[in-house]
Amino acid sequence: MSTPGMDRANLRTPLKQVLGLGSAKSGTHHFIVQRMTGLALVLLVIWVVGFTLTLVHAGDYAHARALLRQPLCAAGLVAFVVVSFWHAQLGLQVVIEDYVHTRWLEIASQIAVKFVCAGAALIGVIAIFRVHIGY
Template identity: 80%
Template sequence: MSAPGMDRSNLRTPLKDVTGLGSAKSGTHHFIVQRVTGVALVLLTIWIVGFVLALVHAGDYAHAREMLRHPFAAAWLIAFVVIGFWHAQLGLQVVIEDYVHARWLEIASQLAVKFVCAGAALAGVIAIVRVYIGQ
């Protein structure tokens, strides 16, 4: 006999209700990487703004190209492009996970975002390298 008002059909604990709904391990890593790339982008953006202002005052195309051929400038530009697209992919991944509910569409969207971000980052790196080596 059960006590009045007690529903014996659901005796699951709160822990049992959430078990199997996802790992609590990868979310923390994703959170930390997103924050680290965000901080790196803030610092790199400060440098980029200064660099672009210097390019505006460079005068002519040849001088601007020489500024881009400096190893320090090329390395920081490559870091900016790679980290920027990595950060974008991480952010879009969270948006897709939160708002796309059809599993096939979520997977397709995640793959599309990863390929587009990787391709755009690769194109940016190739462009910077081509300017750096003088082609």
């Protein structure tokens, strides 16, 4: 039993064939990057929690600044901030793609999320850098 207008070798409807809707072949990359940033965040969160507990037990602001002036600590915090906002942007992108159905609103939301995440990550990196160099 065959549906009119359907080719048995190609399971796409004629409308899909005309519109060109189908796989953009970018979903796998997005999926892998989202999982990799998630895995990196698991490791970075463990490190950040330990570092935060060290800062709590440091006692005073001068000791905390001295810890942040160590290159490895600053690099770890920068990695945490960048990966966190990258992962957040990827997750919000999926939510917008799935639930916003008005095309102009979807595009505007995607652009806004990218700018907000990039701006927040930049502010975080600048703050860490300022403490690191002692400014």
